[in-house]
Amino acid sequence: MSVLVEKADLSLKYTAHFNDVKESLREDSADVLNAPRNKAFHDFVMQGIPTRKNENYKYTNLQPQFFPEYRFIHRREPAKVDLNAAFRCDVPQLDTHLAFIFNGWYYENNQQVGQLPKGVILESLEKMAHEKPELLAKYASLANTGDDPLVALNTAFAKDGYFLYVPKNTTIEKPIQLINFLQANQDAFVTQRNFIYVEEGADVKIISCDHTLNLNTYLNNSVTEVFVGANANFEYYTLQNQHNSTTSLNSLFIHQERDSKATTHYSSLHGGVIRNNLKFMLDGENAEANLYGMAFIDRKQHVDNFTQVIHAKPHCLSNQVYKNVLDDESTGAFAGRIHVVRDAQKTNAFQRNNNLLLTDKATMQTKPQLIIDADDVKCSHGATVGQIDEEALFYIRARGIEESKARLMMMNAFAHEVVQRISVEPLRDRIDELVDKRLKGEVARCHECAYNCEC
């Protein structure tokens, strides 16, 4: 069979599937989720499954990832075990409001959320779309289905995920921790849709952890829309720790109003193919956006971070630091776009991407892109791809520290800059430790689960 026919077949396969399920997708879903479905699927078909021909996916061809015969999880399925009992996040000092998401669905039996401040809602998106549609008025307004096929496909299939609402001037002291589990009895295609609404003056930190619980092949396509009100603080930490047959596609959209601050922090420790799309819209003066990311990959793993920061108003600050350590035949990509629109004067926008290649076969693609339509701005970008500094390595060894340890020290040092941006101290310590384990080649398991899978 020619490649062309296979590709056509692949798109047809998804179209046929959508046609099969489009009526049932509407069942149980509120209007707010159903309204954009058909147009979204049309947008997906028009753009196609991302290949290198799509400029935004130049370094990540997703055709092979869409090829397996997945089972689509369009209905809520009860978890086979009690996740509350199965999962122990073994970070003892990490005291969080804990909730599980199972195959993209908000777990119906969450018992560890604890006492949230008055007015805060952490719930199933499906449920809240029925009960509080007014809070979801902006649903699908940030995640434009015409711009990205993955967002389009997610919007077409979106059934559930988590919904978080933090009312005006409310500070949630403890971080909210969301554990995303993938576990199906066969290869599965998972869609997760999240919505976060942080009102003026509110303050919330989220820790999102991605785990696989068995060795099936998974494709997880998630979209999260975040609205950060004036003077609010939003922090989002994510830990990606899945096995090599997992494709993790994540799109996060953040809209910021004046004087707000938003920080995202991605730690990609393990996964087959990881693509993180981040789009920040700085839509009020004095807003600040911080985007941090680090990836440690080996074998044939692939990580692609794609960021866009739009400075739509004057006097905003954005800062991006991404670092990757690539071993074996792994491949990585970083594409970061800063767009300063006309009249967004006094913009400060910085971007840096540093990469460490541990072998000759590992490759890294890095592409900064600055579009500046204002004239009084300070912007910078920088990218490096290199090996471990041999001079420094010799210096360390000359003090009696063996080579493997010296290398480890240097790799940890390389990652340290990104690790230290984590404001939640026990999380920072734990990630530091996981990074160290990962770099040592040990399994950086970050949870004690009842499963002894090789994930």
Place this chain on the structure above:
Amino acid sequence: MLSIKDLYVSVEGNEILKGINLEVKPGEIHAIMGPNGSGKSTLANVIAGKEEFEVTHGEVTYNGEDLLEMAPEDRAKAGLFLSFQYPVEIPGVPMVNFLKTAVNEHRKHRDEKELTAGEFLKFMREKMELVDLHAQLTNRSVNEGFSGGEKKKNEIFQMALLEPRLAILDETDSGLDIDALKTVAHGVNALRRPDNATIVVTHYQRLLEYIIPDYVHVLLGGKIVKSAGKELAFQLEEKGYDWIKQENGK
């Protein structure tokens, strides 16, 4: 202690050292002097184990062992120390971690108990006084943002922590003002013991006013062309290297 016999060394095909012979015994201080490009730093780095140098001929033994077969870290643990001419800045590696790891690697090698964080800090504070190194510097990354003088003091501080048996000071005096020079020399002298030895590699005689050598060797064109007592250093200071070059027909 250290025995170098007919050592030839090349870098990328260029022969830098052309038949070096040197014997260093416990308790001795040797000065290796010579103009720029004579091979002084190459010799220091070959002894420390830098891999880009290719030994094409000759042998180096250290306490009877074949030094050239040993990895740099094993040489260090066996008591060899190189004070770098250009100490390397290593952003992200905290000084304290680096030093503690180094000290504990040495202790493990000697079958001694590793120091705890508390014990190490106490040990470190003691040694810091010796070279008058600012305490705040240990909170930084290795050599990061250190001035030239601080970097050199930091080398001697590391020497104090690791208590080597054979220390090689590669141009430790370069870039130091007179006060820093005295401090560094004081540190080196305070660390002297009858069973350890020092090789001072230097361009100028200046440092040798404070660290008195037993032997002075002149390295020229990759060979030791003259060896004598400390008076040779004063002769060189007075007359430069030209007369030796003439003596050797260069």
